[in-house]
Amino acid sequence: xxxxxxxxxxxxxxxxxxxxxxxxxxxxxxxxxxxxxxxxxxxxxxxxxxxxxxxxxxxxxxxxxxxxxxxxxxxxxxxxxxxxxxxxxxxxxxxxxxxxxxxxxxxxxxxxxxxxxxxxxxxxxxxxxxxxxxxxxxxxxxxxxxxxxxxxxxxxxxxxxxxxxxxxxxxxxxxxxxxxxxxxxxxxxxxxxxxxxxxxxxxxxxxxxxxxxxxxxxxxxxxxxxxxxxxxxxxxxxxxxxxxxxxxxxxxxxxxxxxxxxxxxxxxxxxxxxxxxxxxxxxxxxxxxxxxxxxxxxxxxxxxxxxxxxxxxxxxxxxxxxxxxxxxxxxxxxxxxxxxxxxxxxxxxxxxxxxxxxxxxxxxxxxxxxxxxxxxxxxxxxxxxxxxxxxxxxxxxxxxxxxxxxxxxxxxxxxxxxxxxxxxxxxxxxxxxxxxxxxxxxxxxxxxxxxxxxxxxxxxxxxxxxxxxxxxxxxxxxxxxxxxxxxxxxxxxxxxxxxxxxxxxxxxxxxxxxx
Amino acid sequence: xxxxxxxxxxxxxxxxxxxxxxxxxxxxxxxxxxxxxxxxxxxxxxxxxxxxxxxxxxxxxxxxxxxxxxxxxxxxxxxxxxxxxxxxxxxxxxxxxxxxxxxxxxxxxxxxxxxxxxxxxxxxxxxxxxxxxxxxxxxxxxxxxxxxxxxxxxxxxxxxxxxxxxxxxxxxxxxxxxxxxxxxxxxxxxxxxxxxxxxxxxxxxxxxxxxxxxxxxxxxxxxxxxxxxxxxxxxxxxxxxxxxxxxxxxxxxxxxxxxxxxxxxxxxxxxxxxxxxxxxxxxxxxxxxxxxxxxxxxxxxxxxxxxxxxxxxxxxxxxxxxxxxxxxxxxxxxxxxxxxxxxxxxxxxxx
Numbered sequence: 005x006x007x008x009x010x011x012x013x014x015x016x017x018x019x020x021x022x023x024x025x026x027x028x029x030x031x032x033x034x035x036x037x038x039x040x041x042x043x044x045x046x047x048x049x050x051x052x053x054x055x056x057x058x059x060x061x062x063x064x065x066x067x068x069x070x071x072x073x074x075x076x077x078x079x080x081x082x083x084x085x086x087x088x089x090x091x092x093x094x095x096x097x098x099x100x101x102x103x104x105x106x107x108x109x110x111x112x113x114x115x116x117x118x119x120x121x122x123x124x125x126x127x128x129x130x131x132x133x134x135x136x137x138x139x140x141x142x143x144x145x146x147x148x149x150x151x152x153x154x155x156x157x158x159x160x161x162x163x164x165x166x167x168x169x170x171x172x173x174x175x176x177x178x179x180x181x182x183x184x185x186x187x188x189x190x191x192x193x194x195x196x197x198x199x200x201x202x203x204x205x206x207x208x209x210x211x212x213x214x215x216x217x218x219x220x221x222x223x224x225x226x227x228x229x230x231x232x233x234x235x236x237x238x239x240x241x242x243x244x245x246x247x248x249x250x251x252x253x254x255x256x257x258x259x260x261x262x263x264x265x266x267x268x269x270x271x272x273x274x275x276x277x278x279x280x281x282x283x284x285x286x287x288x289x290x291x292x293x294x295x296x297x298x299x300x301x302x303x304x305x306x307x308x309x310x311x312x313x314x315x316x317x318x319x320x321x322x323x324x325x326x327x328x329x330x331x332x333x334x335x336x337x338x339x340x341x342x343x344x345x346x347x348x349x350x351x352x353x354x355x356x357x358x359x360x361x362x363x364x365x366x367x368x369x370x371x372x373x374x375x376x377x378x379x380x381x382x383x384x385x386x387x388x389x390x391x392x393x394x395x396x397x398x399x400x401x402x403x404x405x406x407x408x409x410x411x412x413x414x415x416x417x418x419x420x421x422x423x424x425x426x427x428x429x430x431x432x433x434x435x436x437x438x439x440x441x442x443x444x445x446x447x448x449x450x451x452x453x454x455x456x457x458x459x460x461x462x463x464x465x466x467x468x469x470x471x472x473x474x475x476x477x478x479x480x481x482x483x484x485x486x487x488x489x490x491x492x493x494x495x496x497x498x499x500x501x502x503x504x505x506x507x508x509x510x511x512x513x514x515x516x517x518x519x
Numbered sequence: 520x521x522x523x524x525x526x527x528x529x530x531x532x533x534x535x536x537x538x539x540x541x542x543x544x545x546x547x548x549x550x551x552x553x554x555x556x557x558x559x560x561x562x563x564x565x566x567x568x569x570x571x572x573x574x575x576x577x578x579x580x581x582x583x584x585x586x587x588x589x590x591x592x593x594x595x596x597x598x599x600x601x602x603x604x605x606x607x608x609x610x611x612x613x614x615x616x617x618x619x620x621x622x623x624x625x626x627x628x629x630x631x632x633x634x635x636x637x638x639x640x641x642x643x644x645x646x647x648x649x650x651x652x653x654x655x656x657x658x659x660x661x662x663x664x665x666x667x668x669x670x671x672x673x674x675x676x677x678x679x680x681x682x683x684x685x686x687x688x689x690x691x692x693x694x695x696x697x698x699x700x701x702x703x704x705x706x707x708x709x710x711x712x713x714x715x716x717x718x719x720x721x722x723x724x725x726x727x728x729x730x731x732x733x734x735x736x737x738x739x740x741x742x743x744x745x746x747x748x749x750x751x752x753x754x755x756x757x758x759x760x761x762x763x764x765x766x767x768x769x770x771x772x773x774x775x776x777x778x779x780x781x782x783x784x785x786x787x788x789x790x791x792x793x794x795x796x797x798x799x800x801x802x803x804x805x806x807x808x809x810x811x812x813x814x815x816x817x818x819x820x821x822x823x824x825x826x827x828x829x830x831x832x833x834x835x836x837x838x839x840x841x842x843x844x845x846x847x848x849x850x851x852x853x854x855x856x857x858x859x860x861x862x863x864x865x866x867x868x869x870x
Binding site: 041047048049052055137141170171175176177231232233236239240246255277294296305306308311312319394396399400401405413432433440441443444447449450461463465466467469470 | 524528532538539541542544546548552553559560561563567667669788823824825843844848854
């Protein structure tokens with residue numbers, strides 16, 4: 005008899021969430037992690053007096069309270085861990101610094117749909133009604149989706165679709181295609197578009213539905229971060245898992261998945277250990293699973309073609325700064341700064357391919373939400389951008405350190421210029437994470453941190469509609485940011501839960517388990 | 520709310536109905552070539568941070584009684600990873616490991632390290648007697664003790680003792696060969712005035728070194744000082760330069776007399792190790808003696824690789840100054856760094 009029902013490769017957000025849900029359902033699960041610590045990108049690190057968050061800017065869909073919550077709180081509630089994590093509320097939606105029609109545009113936006121629309125009206129008179137209409141549309145689409153899920157057959161589904169029409173009319177279109185039909189001043193459109201770097205797909209390609217649901221999740225539900233950085237979430241999930249009979253093996257890299265007759269049979273670890281199981285979950289990209297772990301000849305052709313058709317999303321680049329003055333002293337009033345040269349996402353996406361032209365950044369000052377996150381009289385800034393090309397694979401090892409420092413300095417310059425705040429004279433600690441850093445610690449191809457790019461044909465909607473279709477191995481599943489819900493903490497966590505649900509469903513179908 | 524029609528009812532509906540067929544079509548039109556096994560970014564990451572290197576001793580020079588400099592080179596196929604002057608490599612021997620500062624320049628085609636026969640750790644003893652041609656296993660370059668132009672001032676004052684000198688020699692060499700551009704003033708402390716590395720330092724152009732034999736000479740200068748040396752030297756410096764950046768060389772894994780012995784149980788994967796640990800040794804040295812696998816690197820509480828969970832029992836953690844990389848969330852969930860922890864009772868630990 006096999007020792008494990010399910011073996012999960014990778015203890016990132018998706019792998020941890022899946023592991024916890026399966027353990028809750030009584031499965032015997034082994035979670036394998038190549039690193040010495042669980043969490044994947046959900047972690048932190050210390051330099052001198054500072055503990056830096058690696059990747060979480062703000063967690064959406066946890067929600068502001070029990071009555072205004074989304075997928076993440078529902079997952080944590082289901083595991084009974086929502087209250088075990090200390091949460092910090094993010095004070096405001098964002099500060100946008102960009103240019104609109106050739107002039108500088110600087111807007112501070114609050115959470116709450118009403119407040120958000122009111123403030124947008126202040127910056128762009130005459131936009132409130134249309135802005136509100138967009139948020140209403142999201143609500144309508146959500147209700148339609150819930151009804152669709154309950155509809156018993158195709159005719160009933162069609163009836164639901166036709167009833168309101170918001171989903172039907174917008175589902176196939178990009179953000180730009182829909183916004184063209186919305187009569188709003190350019191400044192209001194800039195405000196609406198401010199979250200674009202969170203998905204890093206240009207608005208000619210990005211699904212309107214996907215973007216709208218994301219911006220609504222932030223603005224309506226507000227966002228939070230764990231007080232002790234995202235490692236607190238990772239530790240909490242790992243703790244739940246191991247205290248529900250789950251086995252977590254760290255420093256355990258999987259080098260091979262064995263298969264037979266379209267089924268995975270076992271995994272092989274770097275020290276040669278072979279582990280058999282009924283089901284296998286990859287909390288890594290299909291590119292890694294199919295390119296590095298499974299023999300090419302054994303893989304269903306459609307899965308190979310799918311991976312070849314997909315493109316990698318943004319490759320991460322972050323500058324972490326520990327500053328020797330408080331946020332207040334420096335004038336860092338805001339938590340999240342979106343800085344774009346202009347709001348032309350197609351142009352910016354292109355320019356983000358090269359360091360000379362990448363001027364896009366999202367910078368977070370954790371102390372603005374959590375003043376004692378660093379010692380008194382200090383604060384932390386984390387600047388993030390993405391590269392939309394494989395530029396960093398052309399760097400040589402001799403130039404690597406100089407290149408990363410040069411670009412980090414450029415990011416600091418961009419921030420100083422946009423905010424008129426002196427940063428450079430106050431740097432006590434600095435760390436720079438490049439695509440190489442993300443590749444080194446997680447093995448993600450080319451240092452990609454944003455999963456597969458949301459190409460027009462490959463957006464969240466068609467991916468989700470195909471998610472239950474089994475095109476690959478009968479007992480191989482995927483969880484995390486490369487899946488149908490796409491990138492981001494809340495998507496990856498929710499995808500882990502979806503994955504666990506599919507495994508339980510298939511176990512019932514195959515007669516291995518009863519409901 | 521008025522319906523928002525994007526193109527026309529028919530086009531919008533068809534667009535919706537075609538989402539899945541269009542995706543299937545795009546996938547079917549793609550190629551079925553094998554997916555890449557390697558990626559440029561990942562290959563460079565591995566080149567800079569190999570999980571393990573096999574190096575050969577190409578030269579060994581006794582610079583004074585009890586101190587030898589070993590030159591280490593890779594085989595012809597391997598590129599020696601580039602590093603930041605001031606970093607270390609961790610050298611392994613069976614289940615034991617010890618970090619050594621690299622004293623050569625990042626531009627050099629070899630890693631040079633200094634081995635002190637007085638250091639009683641298993642790896643130093645093993646290395647000291649190695650002949651030319653011997654092979655050793657090391658980590659890639661590690662550690663955060665190096666100059667960063669965005670952070671540090673143009674002139675750095677750095678303090679060292681004999682054991683801490685190699686890291687500063689590498690920094691001086693990196694300036695001499697123009698890998699780095701800043702000016703470095705070294706204050707070399709040795710109470711016996713032996714200054715083992717004085718000749719090497721004096722042969723590096725453009726480095727200014729001052730040789731002192733009294734702690735009163737360790738004085739605050741402008742900006743943050745760099746301090747490299749043994750634990751006791753670092754502690755003495757920190758009293759005078761509280762915010763210095765420190766590089767602890769050869770961190771102590773044992774101190775004082777054994778007063779008590781405790782039973783320690785460690786679980787790793789599906790294995791269980793049960794052994795006795797002494798009250799005066801770090802848990803990590805007990806791990807090494809008992810062949811418990813550990814990813815440890817710096818042994819000074821800084822790198823965090825030995826992180827493990829304290830399931831039951833009490834430990835005392837002795838951190839050196841501010842060097843404590845244990846995360847807040849790790850403290851909350853009872854994780855410890857065995858390299859800086861001493862048993863206070865019988866223990867159960869999970870790796």
